[in-house]
Amino acid sequence: MTQTDISRAERVQVKLFASKAAADPHDLVPVFHRWIREAKVPDELLIDVTDYTHVWRGPGILLVGHGVDLYYDLGEDRPGLLFARKRAFEGDLETRLTDALKRALRACADLEEDGLEFSATEVLVRVPDRLHAPNDDDAFTAFVPVLEAAARAVYGAEAVLVIEREEAGTRQPLTARLRVEDAPAVRTLA
Amino acid sequence: MSERSWKSTLGEAIPAPLGEEIDAWEAQIELKKGPGMDDRIFAETRLRRGVYGQRYDNGLRDDGTGQKPLEFPCGDLKKGPDTVFDAPGMQRIKIPYGRITAEQLDVMSDLAEEYSDRILHVTTRQDIQLHFVHVEDTVDMHRRLAACGITTREACGNSVRNVTACQFAGVCNTESFDVTPYADALTQFLLGHPDVQDFGRKFKIAFSGCHGEPCGLVTFHDLGATAVLKDGKRGFQLVVGGGLGAVPVEAKILMDFCPEEELLPVSQAVCRVFARLGEKQSRARARIKFLIQKEGIERFRELVAEERAQLRDDPRWTDFLDTLHGPIENPIRDGGALPEAAPPRFHEWAKTNLRPQVQEGYFVATLTLPLGDISSEQGWLLADLARKYTGDSIRATVEQNLAFRWLSGADAVAFWEALDTMGLAQAGASTINDVTSCPGTDTCKLGISASRGLAGELRKHLTVIRDQLDPAVKPLRIKASGCFNSCGQHHVADLGFLGVSRNVGGRKVPHFNVVLGGQWTENAKSYGMVVGAVPSKNVPQAVELITAKFVADRQEDESFQAFIKRIGKGEVRKLLAPITKPPSYEEDPSYYSDWGDPREYTIGDLGIGECAGEVVPFVEFGIQAAEQQLDQAQDLHDVGEHGKAASQALRSMLTAAQALVRHLGHEVRDEADDIVTLFREHLHDTGLFHDPFAGGKFATYLLKAHAAGDEEFWTGADAEAAHRVIDEARLFVEATHAAYARIGETPQLTPPPAPKASAAAAPAE
Ligand code: SF4
Numbered sequence: 001m002t003q004t005d006i007s008r009a010e011r012v013q014v015k016l017f018a019s020k021a022a023a024d025p026h027d028l029v030p031v032f033h034r035w036i037r038e039a040k041v042p043d044e045l046l047i048d049v050t051d052y053t054h055v056w057r058g059p060g061i062l063l064v065g066h067g068v069d070l071y072y073d074l075g076e077d078r079p080g081l082l083f084a085r086k087r088a089f090e091g092d093l094e095t096r097l098t099d100a101l102k103r104a105l106r107a108c109a110d111l112e113e114d115g116l117e118f119s120a121t122e123v124l125v126r127v128p129d130r131l132h133a134p135n136d137d138d139a140f141t142a143f144v145p146v147l148e149a150a151a152r153a154v155y156g157a158e159a160v161l162v163i164e165r166e167e168a169g170t171r172q173p174l175t176a177r178l179r180v181e182d183a184p185a186v187r188t189l190a
Numbered sequence: 191m192s193e194r195s196w197k198s199t200l201g202e203a204i205p206a207p208l209g210e211e212i213d214a215w216e217a218q219i220e221l222k223k224g225p226g227m228d229d230r231i232f233a234e235t236r237l238r239r240g241v242y243g244q245r246y247d248n249g250l251r252d253d254g255t256g257q258k259p260l261e262f263p264c265g266d267l268k269k270g271p272d273t274v275f276d277a278p279g280m281q282r283i284k285i286p287y288g289r290i291t292a293e294q295l296d297v298m299s300d301l302a303e304e305y306s307d308r309i310l311h312v313t314t315r316q317d318i319q320l321h322f323v324h325v326e327d328t329v330d331m332h333r334r335l336a337a338c339g340i341t342t343r344e345a346c347g348n349s350v351r352n353v354t355a356c357q358f359a360g361v362c363n364t365e366s367f368d369v370t371p372y373a374d375a376l377t378q379f380l381l382g383h384p385d386v387q388d389f390g391r392k393f394k395i396a397f398s399g400c401h402g403e404p405c406g407l408v409t410f411h412d413l414g415a416t417a418v419l420k421d422g423k424r425g426f427q428l429v430v431g432g433g434l435g436a437v438p439v440e441a442k443i444l445m446d447f448c449p450e451e452e453l454l455p456v457s458q459a460v461c462r463v464f465a466r467l468g469e470k471q472s473r474a475r476a477r478i479k480f481l482i483q484k485e486g487i488e489r490f491r492e493l494v495a496e497e498r499a500q501l502r503d504d505p506r507w508t509d510f511l512d513t514l515h516g517p518i519e520n521p522i523r524d525g526g527a528l529p530e531a532a533p534p535r536f537h538e539w540a541k542t543n544l545r546p547q548v549q550e551g552y553f554v555a556t557l558t559l560p561l562g563d564i565s566s567e568q569g570w571l572l573a574d575l576a577r578k579y580t581g582d583s584i585r586a587t588v589e590q591n592l593a594f595r596w597l598s599g600a601d602a603v604a605f606w607e608a609l610d611t612m613g614l615a616q617a618g619a620s621t622i623n624d625v626t627s628c629p630g631t632d633t634c635k636l637g638i639s640a641s642r643g644l645a646g647e648l649r650k651h652l653t654v655i656r657d658q659l660d661p662a663v664k665p666l667r668i669k670a671s672g673c674f675n676s677c678g679q680h681h682v683a684d685l686g687f688l689g690v691s692r693n694v695g696g697r698k699v700p701h702f703n704v705v706l707g708g709q710w711t712e713n714a715k716s717y718g719m720v721v722g723a724v725p726s727k728n729v730p731q732a733v734e735l736i737t738a739k740f741v742a743d744r745q746e747d748e749s750f751q752a753f754i755k756r757i758g759k760g761e762v763r764k765l766l767a768p769i770t771k772p773p774s775y776e777e778d779p780s781y782y783s784d785w786g787d788p789r790e791y792t793i794g795d796l797g798i799g800e801c802a803g804e805v806v807p808f809v810e811f812g813i814q815a816a817e818q819q820l821d822q823a824q825d826l827h828d829v830g831e832h833g834k835a836a837s838q839a840l841r842s843m844l845t846a847a848q849a850l851v852r853h854l855g856h857e858v859r860d861e862a863d864d865i866v867t868l869f870r871e872h873l874h875d876t877g878l879f880h881d882p883f884a885g886g887k888f889a890t891y892l893l894k895a896h897a898a899g900d901e902e903f904w905t906g907a908d909a910e911a912a913h914r915v916i917d918e919a920r921l922f923v924e925a926t927h928a929a930y931a932r933i934g935e936t937p938q939l940t941p942p943p944a945p946k947a948s949a950a951a952a953p954a955e
Contacts, residue, residue: 005194008193008194011304026786029786029787029788030788033253033254033787033788033789036253037253037254037255045260045261045262045263047246047251047260047278048245048246048251049787050307050321050322050632050633051643051646051786052307052309052563052565054560054561054563054646054649054650055309055560055563055564055565055568055613056565056568056612056613056614057565057567057613058308058309058563058565058567058568059307059308059309059565062307064278064307064322066262066263066276066278069307069322075567086305086324087324087327128303128304129304130300130304131194131195131196131199131330132194169570169574171296171299171300171570171573172567172570173303173304
C-alpha cells in the first residue's frame with residue numbers, strides 16, 4: 001500500500017457526535033425533508049429520506065443525496081451526524097477529507113438550529129474503499145498524514161491532534177478516531 | 191504504475207464465465223453513456239443483471255409542496271425509458287434457496303457499506319437487496335460477488351428468478367427428503383439457458399420438502415415442486431401457474447409424481463411451452479398463469495408432455511443425481527442438549543426462534559430481522575458467529591429472517607447471548623410481531639402506501655405488548671404490500687394489508703385494504719378475503735379490534751381462518767366501520783400523510799387536488815355504490831351463491847365505469863352496452879383509465895367480463911369464475927379511484943377519438 005494508492009480512495013465518512021441528541025431520532029425525518037425542499041446542502045442534489053431506526057446501532061435516519069449521504073447515525077450507541085462522500089468529487093483523498101469535515105461541521109451547525117448540539121472534539125473517520133484503503137497497518141500508516149493535513153486545514157495549523165486507529169475488526173473499513181484538544185464550537189468551525 | 195482495480199485485484203478468483211459476463215456488462219454501460227444503445231434494450235440488460243429501478247428514478251419527486259425535478263448531473267442520459275442514468279437504484283442479489291456462506295455475508299456487508307446505505311435487506315423471495323446504488327458501481331459489485339460464488343444474473347427481468355426452497359430443507363423432521371440439491375441443480379441448469387431467454391414475463395420457481403408446512407409456498411409460484419416419496423422412490427409433485435399479484439391464483443397440479451430424473455427435463459419443457467406460447471405483447475397477461483387459464487390445465491399438460499418428448503437428451507438432467515446423497519452441510523461443532531439453566535429471556539426466545547433439527551442435538555436458530563434489515567456491521571458480526579458456531583449454514587427465509595442451521599444445543603445460550611450483543615435476540619419469529627413487508631413507497635416505484643412504515647409501526651407496538659397478548663393471537667402472521675403486486679405476500683397472512691389510495695374531500699388519503707384469513711400453512715393453501723379499506727393511520731386499531739374479537743368470540747380451538755370464515759365479512763365490516771372514515775383534513779391532517787413520511791400524501795406524480803369544499807363530487811357517490819355492490823358480491827360468494835356473486839361483481843364494474851363516464855360529462859344510460867361503449871371510447875381508448883404501470887390491464891377486466899356475457903349470463907358462473915371476477919372487479923374499482931384521482935374533480939374534456947366500427951364490446955387485448 002502506497003501513498004498514491006490511498007490517495008485514490010474515493011469514499012470517505014466522517015461522524016461528529018451529538019452532545020445534545022434528538023429526543024427521538026424520528027425528529028430528524030421532517031428536518032431532512034425540509035432540507036430537500038430548501039436544497040440545504042450546497043452543490044448537492046438531495047433525493048430522499050429513509051428511516052432505519054429499527055436497525056440496532058444502525059444508520060438511523062438517512063438523507064440520501066447523489067454525491068453524498070447524511071445520516072443521523074446511531075452507531076456505537078452514540079448518535080451523531082455522519083457525512084458520507086460516495087461519488088462525484090474531484091481531487092485526492094486529502095481534498096475529499098477536508099471537504100467532508102467542513103461539510104459535516106456545516107450540517108451539524110445547521111442541525112444546532114433545530115435544537116441539537118454537537119462536539120467537534122472527536123471525529124470518527126472511515127475510508128470505506130477496500131480497494132485503495134484496505135484495513136491494514138500499511139494503509140493506516142499511509143493514511144495518518146493525509147488525515148492530519150485535512151484536519152489542520154479545518155481546525156488550524158496549531159491544533160493539537162491525536163489520531164488513533166480503530167481496531168474493530170478486519171472486515172471494518174480503515175477507521176481512525178481523530179481527537180482535537182480544545183476544539184472550538186462547530187458553528188465557529190463551519 | 192497502473193491503477194488498482196477490482197478486476198485485477200480479484201483476478202482468477204472470479205470464475206471465467208462470470209468474469210466475461212461482467213466485462214460485457216461494463217462495456218454495455220460505457221456504450222449506454224455514448225449514443226450507441228437503445229434505452230429499452232439497456233433496461234432489459236440491466237434488469238437481467240439484477241440492477242433495478244427505484245422510486246423517483248424518472249427524475250421527479252413530490253417534496254410535499256408539489257412535484258419537483260431532480261436535476262441529476264447526467265442531464266438527459268437514461269438507463270431505461272423514463273429512467274435517469276444517475277438516479278439511485280436497487281441491486282438485487284439472487285441467493286438460490288436462500289443459502290449464504292459466512293464469506294458471502296461478509297462480502298455483501300462490505301458492498302452495502304461501500305456502495306449502498308449500509309443496509310442489507312432480506313426479501314420475501316430469499317434474495318438480498320441493496321438500495322440507493324449507482325448503476326456504474328454495479329460492475330465492481332458484481333465482480334466482488336462473483337469472487338465469492340454469487341451471480342446476479344437473471345435476478346430481475348423476464349427470466350427465471352431466484353429459485354426458492356424451505357430454509358429447513360435437509361434438517362427438517364417433516365420433509366420427505368432434502369430438496370436443496372434439486373433446487374441447486376435446477377438453478378444451475380436454467381441459469382442462462384437458451385430456453386428461458388424469451389419469456390414475456392418473469393418465472394418463479396419454489397421447492398418444498400413436504401405438503402403440510404408453509405416454508406416453500408409452492409402454491410403461488412409459476413412452478414412449484416414438492417418432495418414426494420413413492421414406493422421409496424424420490425420425486426416431486428409439480429404444480430404450475432400459481433401467483434399472488436393483482437389476482438391471486440392457486441397453482442394447478444401438472445404432475446402428481448415427477449421422478450427425480452425427470453425434474454430438470456420437465457421443468458425445461460414447461461419453460462419452452464411458456465416461451466413459445468406465453469403472451470409477449472401485453473405485459474399484464476404475460477405470466478404463465480394466463481397461458482394456463484387460456485389453454486386449460488389438461489391441454490397445458492399435453493403441451494408439456496409433447497415438448498418433453500421432443501427434447502434432446504442432456505447429461506445435466508441426471509449428472510447431479512450421482513452426488514446427491516452426501517451431506518450438503520457439515521456441522522462444525524458436536525451436537526448437544528439444550529442447557530436447563532439459562533436466563534428466562536433465552537427460554538422465551540427459544541420457544542419461537544429455536545427449532546430442533548431432525549439430527550439429534552442440533553437446532554435451527556431463526557433471527558428475527560426487523561423489516562428484513564441488518565446493517566453491514568451486524569452482517570460482519572453474524573458471519574463471525576456462523577464461523578464460530580454453525581459453519582456455512584445460513585439461509586435467508588421468505589419471512590425476511592435469517593436461519594442459522596446446525597447450532598449445537600450446547601452452544602445455544604452462548605449463541606443467543608452473542609445475538610443479544612448485536613441487537614438480534616428478539617423473540618417471536620414467525621409470530622404476530624414478526625411483520626413482513628415489501629419495500630412499498632420507501633423505495634419501490636409502484637408503491638401506493640408505506641407498507642414498511644406500517645409494518646415498522648405494528649412491529650414496534652406488538653413487540654412491546656407481546657407478553658400480554660393472548661396465546662391464540664401470538665402465532666398470527668401479519669404481512670403488508672405497498673400495492674396490488676403483493677410482494678409482501680399479504681394474501682396468505684392471517685392479517686394482510688394492501689396499500690391503496692382514497693380521495694377524501696379533494697385530498698388523497700393513504701389506506702390499506704384489510705385482507706383476512708389467508709392460510710400460510712400447507713404451502714400457503716388459501717388466500718384471504720378482502721374486507722375493505724381503512725385509513726393507514728387506523729390500521730393498528732384495526733389489528734387491535736380484530737384480534738380482540740377473535741379472542742372474545744373464538745370457539746374452543748378454532749383457527750383464525752375458521753373464525754373469519756364463520757363470522758363472515760359482514761361482521762368484520764361492522765367491527766371496522768367506526769374506523770373506516772378518516773377525519774377531515776382540518777380535524778386531523780396526520781391522516782393525510784403516510785407512516786414515517788411527513789409530506790402530504792400523493793400517489794405517484796400526482797399533485798394535490800384542489801379542495802372542493804364540503805361538496806362531494808357526484809362521481810364519488812358512484813364509486814362508493816360500486817364498492818357496496820362489490821361487497822355484496824363477496825357476501826354472496828361467501829354463502830355459496832356464486833352465480834349471483836359474479837353477476838353482482840360485473841354490476842359493480844359497470845357502476846364504477848358509469849360514474850367515471852358521467853364525470854367526464856357524457857350522457858350515459860343505465861344499460862350495460864351503453865356504459866361499456868362509452869367507457870371504451872372515452873376512458874379506455876383515450877388511455878385515461880390506464881394505470882401508469884399496469885397500462886390498460888384493469889380496463890380489460892370490464893371489457894372482458896362484458897364481452898363474455900351480460901349479468902344474466904354471469905348468474906351461471908361457478909365458484910372459481912366468480913372468485914376471479916370478484917377479484918378483478920375489486921381491482922377495477924380500485925383503478926376507478928386512481929383514474930378519478932388522476933382526472934381530478936374538474937376534468938379537462940378532450941374530444942373523444944372518432945368511433946371505431948368495432949367499438950361494441952370485444953375485450954381490448
Ligand atoms: S407490492 Fe407493490 S409496492 Fe410492494 S414491492 Fe411489490 S410492486 Fe413494490
